């Protein structure tokens with residue numbers, strides 16, 4: 023391994039950056055000025071723009087997530103543009119796509135989907151790809167997030183399929199067969215304890231769900247009957263200890279709790295309800 027690689031790996035390790043080898047390789051490739059993929063074993067300094075590399079490395083040492091540095095994050099079957107104005111789409115959220123596919127197993131079905139708090143657009147775009155005839159509305163209150171979602175929707179040629187709106191859920195009058203949401207759900211306490219990577223580089227608007235984290239679920243449950251068609255489904259992401267509260271909140275709105283799914287850490291993460 024070259025001295026350059028060893029020295030920079032050491033910098034990442036000394037700063038307690040997790041997965042330093044993976045990150046270094048990504049940063050080298052992101053600052054490369056040659057065509058071929060850079061690997062440690064045959065690395066030569068002239069393969070990269072040193073000034074660019076040093077500035078990227080500095081950002082990583084300041085704990086900026088790799089995804090925000092390279093403006094890319096993988097989700098489901100795609101890669102998405104991301105920046106500091108949107109939450110990085112996360113693997114646990116893919117449960118929403120998996121469960122939608124299990125419920126609506128006819129991939130050619132014509133039906134209407136609402137994605138509340140679309141952020142990067144990852145959920146709406148993944149559903150549009152899975153269900154080629156679905157009509158999709160994706161909303162967010164953040165103007166900056168809407169710009170990011172719009173960028174992703176256009177890059178993936180889905181602007182005819184996904185209607186993007188800068189608005190809050192309270193303004194949605196239409197009704198849908200499937201409503202999905204990964205809303206802000208962290209409690210006041212959880213917000214106090216989040217890592218610097220999240221605190222400094224993810225938008226608070228995407229995270230904070232009020233004192234007990236339940237603000238969105240409580241407010242949306244009051245209008246769910248207006249927006250969800252009879253026989254329709256609601257699929258939500260929740261915080262790890264919100265299962266019983268959310269069950270009660272939507273039961274009070276007359277929805278039937280179908281099931282929950284856990285994430286890879288065995289935490290309750292996805293809830294599915296239906297309207298009888």
Ligand SMILES: C[S@@+](CC[C@H](N)C(=O)[O-])C[C@H]1O[C@@H](n2cnc3c(N)ncnc32)[C@H](O)[C@@H]1O
Nearest residue numbers: 111139140141162163164190191204205206228
């Ligand atoms: C946890 S992020 C989810 C982003 C994306 N759907 C994902 O799963 O990666 C929540 C999003 O909800 C948006 N949001 C917060 N309050 C909202 C509201 N009242 N109406 C619509 N969107 C809202 C935030 O701006 C943020 O983009």
